[in-house]
Amino acid sequence: MAQSLPLIPQPKVLQKQEGSFVLSAATAIRFDRQLSVETAILADKIERLTGEKTRSVAEELRIMLSSEIALDLDSSLALKPGGYEMTVAPRGVKITGKDVAGAFAGIQTLLQLLPAAAPMAEKSVSLPALKISDEPEYGWRGMHLDCGRHFYPIEELKKFIDQMAFHKLNVFHWHLTEDQGWRIEIKKYPKLTAVGAFRDSTPPYGNRNSDDGKRYGGFYTQEQIKQLVAYASARHITIVPEIELPGHAAAAIAAYPQFGNTDIPGYNPKVMTRWGVHPYVFAPKEETFRFLEDILTEVCDLFPSKFIHIGGDEAPKSQWNQSKFAKEVMQREGLKNADELQSYFIRRIEKFLASKNRSLVGWDEIQEGGLPKSATMMVWRDLKWAQHALDLGNNVVMAPNAYAYLDHYQRPVGEELSKGAEFEAIGGFLPVSKLYGYDPASVARNEKERKQILGVQGQLWTEYMKDWKKVEYMAFPRIAALAEIAWLPKDKKNYEDFRVRLDGVMKFYDALGINRAVPLDPPQKKTKDGSVIETSLNVHADHAIEFAYDGRANTFFWAGRELKKDDHITLRLKSPLTAVARVTVQTGGKASQNGDRLEKGELQYSVDGSTWIKVADFSEGKASGSIPAQSKALRVLVTAPQKFWLIVHEMTIE
């Protein structure tokens, strides 16, 4: 029963109780005065469901309410910050937050129990009685959005904030500057937007090395930004702005060329019209630092976030290596190379942010030339960078491209592109199940390191997301998997259960008109006909033993260790063969990797299930031969130890 409630993330502890609570237009909210903002948000949602005004009364008014939702606070609850307790009982719903954010999280749980479509068809809805005690595993539950490559209306961002809140995500990492566009109004430097917010062309879908020749651009005014920050704050979401430096800065340098490496041959900065990594980086001049500090001063005035993201990724060193001025700075500062100049650059910015009582976050390249002490590293490439930061005592946010880049395909590329060029993605493959399977704490070797992992974040890089519909397509439903791995400890995760709940949650997306994708379901771990297959080997990743006999050519079994003599794979057929048949077993992966094929082994059959008769030896990773009618079982027997692992493709019996 608990499994069927469409809650994502799943609460940490949920117990079903007897009975139910009936919510209707007569239900009123009784609230602690510190929760007036949260109460208004809940009341608004209930009004949309019932079509009638919801009554809210402050807690101290002892008015008798026949049907109530009570919102309360209790800092003594033995929960992490952001935790809450909730009961649904026939007399009412009670949500008690450890803090205000916790009460808000509890409200989201309640909203997920209500009907997806508004207004309700019936005048009331019955909620199952239950008790929940819930708290987040991670404090940083983030979603990133690149508004540099493409620009989206602020109204869409507000809706996105709502949807993040619905899933208890709490950090919106707003990527505001790029080679292809500067999107934040800076009063002191108006050309950043007058020039930097517009480009002359964009690659069309389907041809990334081409140009559409259309002028494109836009930016957010400071007034709009303040409104979004306040909107997010009311929903317990912190907006972490990102101002890219020293690289991904071509648009800013095009607007103010004096802050680039002006002394290099062919210097001619432009707002970029193609994707990829571009050479324009800021010059290490005192005027440039003043310029960046002025920008960051306005940024800090707009964004109350403790963390300010300064990019730091993909800053080519070619211009610094060409620039006489940059080389003089390296000499003056005793820097060995351009990597150390990058680190010098980052450290100066870190110091400036510290003077404003802010903390620097940067992509994992901020370790080039030495990681600044108090910096938080956002790990996007190899997990070894996380290890490196943890060793140095720095905090990390896990945002690895292999598991958390939502610009990757979520269904097979051929299938997507057959629907139209607008389904193009940058590349990669991240089905919802793969994201769900990611453990943000996988790099932690002990409890101390676990605590240095602040959380996990999904990335939406938008080269291939020209409009908001495409952003939705890439974000949903994968955002649900992200939310669950950010909220639930690893031992509480369960993909099959999540997948059932996701069907319920997708009804909310559909009711809101979100242009979601259809999740790609991983192949079921079942044999094709109910035959039983087992092995003495262990399974690597998701490559279940059943995949060796599931009727699908694109799945396979993969054993995740070296082989010992007498290791086996045994297939017991659902019913004995009625005629002579030919069996074939093909093992091995790509030849270039030497195989993972079976070097020494026998293919055997049995008619009584216990006496085994050899059909053939494996040769070049393959065995085949004829087996008699009445055969009940097949076995692959390893006859000598081997160093390589083992891949077994579909076993065929014809």
Ligand code: ACM
């Ligand atoms: C990145 O994807 N360049 C952080």
